[in-house]
Amino acid sequence: MLRNLFDRGLWWKEFRQARLMLLAMLVVGFFALPYTHIRYYSIMQSGEIYGELMHIIRELKETPAGFWMVTDLLSSFLSTMIVMSLILAIYQLGLERHAHRQELSFSLPYSRSQMYITKLLIGVTFIVISILINVLLDIVMLYALDFSFMMMWEDYVTYIGKLLLVVLSAYSIGMFVGTISGSLVAHIAFTFVVIYYPEFIRWSFRTVSHLYEISILQNYNHYPLTTYFFDMQYGSYPSLFILLVTIGLGIVHYRFNHAEHNGKWVVVPIWEKILIIGFAISSGLFFGFYVYHQHYSGKIGYGIGFGVGLLIGYVMIKLLNRLRVRF
Amino acid sequence: MLRIETIAKRIDNRQVLSGASFEVEPGQIVGLLGRNGTGKTTMLRTIVGIYDPDGGKVTLDGIDVHTKPEVKRDLVFIPDAPTALEGYGLGECAKMFARIYPKFDMDFFQITLKEFGLAEGQKVRKLSKGMKMLFSTTLGLATRARYILLDEPTNGVDVIAKKQLLAIIMGALTPESSIVISTHMLHELDRIADKIVLLRDGKTDEQWTLEQLQQQVRKLQIVFTEGASAQMLDQPCVHVLQQIGPVHTVLMESDELYTLLSDNSKLLIDELPLTLEDWFTWKSGGDGDAA
Secondary structure (H helix, E strand, C coil): CCCHHHHHHHHHHHHHHHHHHHHHHHHHHHHHCCCHHHHHHHHHHHHCCCCHHHHHHHHHHHCCCCCHHHHHHHHHHHHHHHHHHHHHHHHHHHHHHHHHHHHHHHCCCHHHHHHHHHHHHHHHHHHHHHHHHHHHHHHHHHHCCHHHHHHCHHHHHHHHHHHHHHHHHHHHHHHHHHHCCCHHHHHHHHHHHHHHHHHHHHHHHHHHHHHHHHHHHHHHCCCEEEEEEEECCCCCHHHHHHHHHHHHHHHHHHHCCHHHHCCCCCCCHHHHHHHHHHHHHHHHHHHHHHHHHCCCCCHHHHHHHHHHHHHHHHHHHHHHHHCCCCC | CEEEEEEEEEECCCEEEEEEEEEEEECCCCEEECCCCCCHHHHHHHHHHHHHEEEEEEEECCCECCCCHHHHHHHECCCCCCHCCCCHHHHHHHHHHHHHHHCCCCCHHHHHHHHCCCCCEEEHHHHHHHHHHHHHHHHHCCCCCCCCEEEECCCCCHHHHHHCCCCCCCCCCCCCCCCEEECCHHHHHHHHEEEEEEEECCCEEEEEEEHHHHCCEEEEEECCCCCHHHHHHCCCCEEEEEECEEEEEEEEECHHHHHHHHHHCCEEEEEEEECHHHHHHEEEEECCCCC
């Protein structure tokens, strides 16, 4: 089993396919963390305090025990690495569906699960390497710039651990999205949907629950994942749970990928139905909101908007679904 | 032995394959024929595991290729264009395949590339269409897999390179290995194929060795002299290729009818050499669905 997971031919192929992303993640990560510390330092040295850094530097000067400053930086490092990990997932799966690359993969003597797990392991390796190297560089920088005296290293290490888990779970979500998307464009589009859709749902449910007094919808703030990509306030367990679930879902969906559907929006039949229903309902929610705020307020206005939107959305997605996307 | 058993495949609400079956024995070159859109590429893709069959199975020495993909170390598919490898260098592809296929013959790959005037450092995307096919066929043959599936290998290749390509295909064949070629170039198959499989309406009802085919089907030129009626050719076992006045060029699949016609003193009969193209025209001509 282990030998299967570390087949050198498959590893070489997958590494070769994604290697550019390792370099990109290292470079972008560097500018998101260690370089920013150097910039802070040079600004402090020059005595010129300006722009978005002003409040940070001022407060740092007033309260030297400034781990918060580092966490502030780490959270921007976290967002950057989440974006990079999602791009990595698109690079590994979305791009593979372009130019018959997936067909080459499927013709090779490996099982689909073996291929997907190898992709994941390569991705995880890239993420861990790029984060750890940049964090190490950051630590070296903090020492070199004499910031180390105000660091709370235990908190720092815990934060990095959580950061790794959150980035890995975001990456795994991106990979799972890639297993059901039929093209590069679809993978990119659905990644945006996964990021922003929970916000849209929260926003829509707020209006609907207020209008129709539906109690169950009033808990919109507590739905799982609604703020996953924005707040990152979850503890380690939800991230771990998401990581494991999306890995499992990804393996299952990749195993049943139909290469003949490549070019469609969705390659898994059940998700095609979900897409049609979801798109129509979302269109209804959007148009309901629009009519309610722009033309006729009240339940009837919202209802008419929702109905029209539902119909428009259904027709649109049916037409879109017939298209084959080359990229 | 590679055995394809009642494979069915539906793509975009169209039944492309509906119970296609054939066998590939060691040492054989098998020609897979069919008009455009009859599912030859789908068939090859299903055999190699790119597509999962909706029904039936593909076995290699009795092992199901789709449930045990590791047996595909002995089964290689070379598509009609190596688009998946366009970002790679030629030597890089060889290194990758050498890691995947344990019997990869690097010497053969390097020597053949040199023969074609290709350098290992060149990028696949920089090659002309014909050169890409020469390269990818060489790559496939160098794996030394026992079963090699080639989809339109002579597509876009010039006459000289085509000869070289056919020579390396023939040269790579060993008593243990087999090659399946899907092609429209029937005159090439005429020279190299041992067995012909005709794909029509998603099925493979017509399968012949070339020897059997030449024994079974006759190409005749028949001249109907005065008083003789050409109506006797209106039979399912006869296909009229051409008619110029009383001269009919026909294909005939019946010994009895041939004997009957031969005994008719009002007819002048001459036997012509049968080509695969004649037979293909007969068998695929009525295939209205084929695009």
